[in-house]
Amino acid sequence: MTKIRHEIRYVLCVGLFLLMAAFAFQGCAGNSATDSSAPSVPTNLSAIQSSNQIGLSWSASTDNVGAIGYKIFRDGKYLESVGTVAGLDSEITGSAQYCYTVSAYDAAGNESGQSAPICTATSSTIINGQCSVFPETATGLSGVVLRGPTMPVCNDTEPCDAPFSAGFQLKKDDVTVAAFRSDALGCFAVQVPSGNYVVVPDADAPILFPKSQTRSVTVGPDGWTQVELTFDTGIR
Numbered sequence: 556m557t558k559i560r561h562e563i564r565y566v567l568c569v570g571l572f573l574l575m576a577a578f579a580f581q582g583c584a585g586n587s588a589t590d591s592s593a594p595s596v597p598t599n600l601s602a603i604q605s606s607n608q609i610g611l612s613w614s615a616s617t618d619n620v621g622a623i624g625y626k627i628f629r630d631g632k633y634l635e636s637v638g639t640v641a642g643l644d645s646e647i648t649g650s651a652q653y654c655y656t657v658s659a660y661d662a663a664g665n666e667s668g669q670s671a672p673i674c675t676a677t678s679s680t681i682i683n684g685q686c687s688v689f690p691e692t693a694t695g696l697s698g699v700v701l702r703g704p705t706m707p708v709c710n711d712t713e714p715c716d717a718p719f720s721a722g723f724q725l726k727k728d729d730v731t732v733a734a735f736r737s738d739a740l741g742c743f744a745v746q747v748p749s750g751n752y753v754v755v756p757d758a759d760a761p762i763l764f765p766k767s768q769t770r771s772v773t774v775g776p777d778g779w780t781q782v783e784l785t786f787d788t789g790i791r
Contacts, residue, residue: 594618594659597625597670599733601695601746602655604675608645609653612735612745615640616659616667628656628669641736695746696725696774698782700737719788722757749776754784763789
């Protein structure tokens with residue numbers, strides 16, 4: 556009789572465990588299925604062309620859980636997915652016109668609509684003799700990122716004013732409103748309303764003490780505000 560009781564108790568325990576596991580699984584599946592909200596459409600898409608490539612940047616999308624990536628489209632066709640608010644198209648020819656849009660997606664696979672397009676054109680703003688920004692009518696910050704220090708030493712192989720690539724955030728009242736990345740020629744452009752901002756290097760930027768090297772900038776109300784931003788990269 557004791558043996559039968561143990562067997563019954565064992566069966567009941569196993570059954571209870573399986574029942575609890577089934578409920579837990581359904582609960583997890585239900586939680587993931589409840590996320591049906593798509594991220595907001597990306598805004599403030601801007602483009603900058605240098606040499607044979609075009610850099611793109613845009614403002615981050617919002618989502619009830621969180622956007623994890625963005626899809627870039629060129630002339631209506633999917634180009635690539637990125638995990639940041641910036642992308643680079645290196646497969647272009649200088650004489651052709653290209654139009655880009657961007658969508659955002661979350662971990663559940665919900666995808667936003669595509670952003671308003673931005674198109675390159677023959678008319679552009681030239682920065683530092685090597686970067687072209689589109690369009691001229693937008694307001695935003697554009698320019699070249701240069702590496703320092705400006706003193707005490709510079710030489711032919713490691714000039715103090717050489718351009719370099721790094722990621723940056725544009726903050727207003729300690730809130731990140733946009734992000735951008737300079738390309739191999741140091742060129743960048745980010746479309747934002749006029750106002751006062753602070754440029755903050757990303758933590759992994761090749762800059763000496765990046766958290767302490769910020770730059771204050773003012774974006775004017777008409778067209779692109781052009782700047783040269785020099786950061787100390789520790790070259791001595």
